[in-house]
Amino acid sequence: MELITIAIDGFSSTGKSTIAKQLAKALGYVYVDSGAMYRAITLYAMQNQLIDIDCFDSNQLIEQLNSVEIGFSFNESLGFSEVYLNGHNVETQIRTLEVSRFVSQVSTIPEVRKKLVEQQQLMGQKKGVVMDGRDIGTVVFPDSKLKIFMTASAETRAIRRYDELIAKGDNVVFDEVLENVKSRDHIDSTREDSPLRKADDAIEIDNSNLTHKQQFDMVLDLAHQILKKEA
Numbered sequence: 001m002e003l004i005t006i007a008i009d010g011f012s013s014t015g016k017s018t019i020a021k022q023l024a025k026a027l028g029y030v031y032v033d034s035g036a037m038y039r040a041i042t043l044y045a046m047q048n049q050l051i052d053i054d055c056f057d058s059n060q061l062i063e064q065l066n067s068v069e070i071g072f073s074f075n076e077s078l079g080f081s082e083v084y085l086n087g088h089n090v091e092t093q094i095r096t097l098e099v100s101r102f103v104s105q106v107s108t109i110p111e112v113r114k115k116l117v118e119q120q121q122l123m124g125q126k127k128g129v130v131m132d133g134r135d136i137g138t139v140v141f142p143d144s145k146l147k148i149f150m151t152a153s154a155e156t157r158a159i160r161r162y163d164e165l166i167a168k169g170d171n172v173v174f175d176e177v178l179e180n181v182k183s184r185d186h187i188d189s190t191r192e193d194s195p196l197r198k199a200d201d202a203i204e205i206d207n208s209n210l211t212h213k214q215q216f217d218m219v220l221d222l223a224h225q226i227l228k229k230e231a
């Protein structure tokens with residue numbers, strides 16, 4: 001059976017990763033969370049005092065990029081790959097609101113994007129990959145046969161994110177989560193290098209009023225249609 005590369009882009013907290021993970025599992029493909037890679041570099045910058053509320057030493061980060069190694073390792077019991085920063089599993093650490101606060105800034109740096117895009121393209125070289133992010137359909141895999149662009153209102157997404165963080169035991173305030181969602185939308189879609197935008201040939205799914213199952217069925221059906229055409 002012909003393998004394809006599937007690109008799932010969209011705003012933060014649109015449920016891209018849940019759909020992408022499930023889709024990869026259903027097709028027997030590898031799932032790659034490109035946002036986790038930007039988050040891991042952000043964690044590196046935080047751990048090395050290169051970024052905080054009022055300063056971001058982007059030049060130092062660029063200088064140190066060669067010593068930042070990001071990798072994935074499949075966790076059998078979780079059923080997906082966890083992200084590693086210089087050999088350490090940072091899957092939990094990268095999901096905090098603190099990392100979310102700085103990640104958009106770090107992702108504006110062209111040198112950071114170049115490093116990660118190269119690594120992502122290598123991971124997709126053999127196809128059979130579902131990758132989610134912001135620029136997968138536009139920059140990483142512009143030739144992808146199936147591109148999905150997921151959207152939902154900022155409020156809907158902030159409620160989802162807030163519920164997720166509270167369930168994990170994070171003590172967060174809803175307004176701060178909403179503010180973070182809005183500010184990331186703004187930075188992600190207005191940055192100069194690879195801004196978040198729908199690829200011309202991407203299929204847009206607004207999931208504000210869709211159940212998880214409805215979305216998944218739609219995406220799986222699209223994948224099957226394309227695979228049939230390719231066969």
Ligand code: DC
Pocket residue numbers: 012013034035036038039103104107132133134135136184188
């Ligand atoms: O998908 P996420 O929310 O975990 O992504 C975190 C941030 O990383 C997001 O705010 C923007 C950035 N990002 C990016 O610039 N390009 C990608 N392909 C994926 C994520």
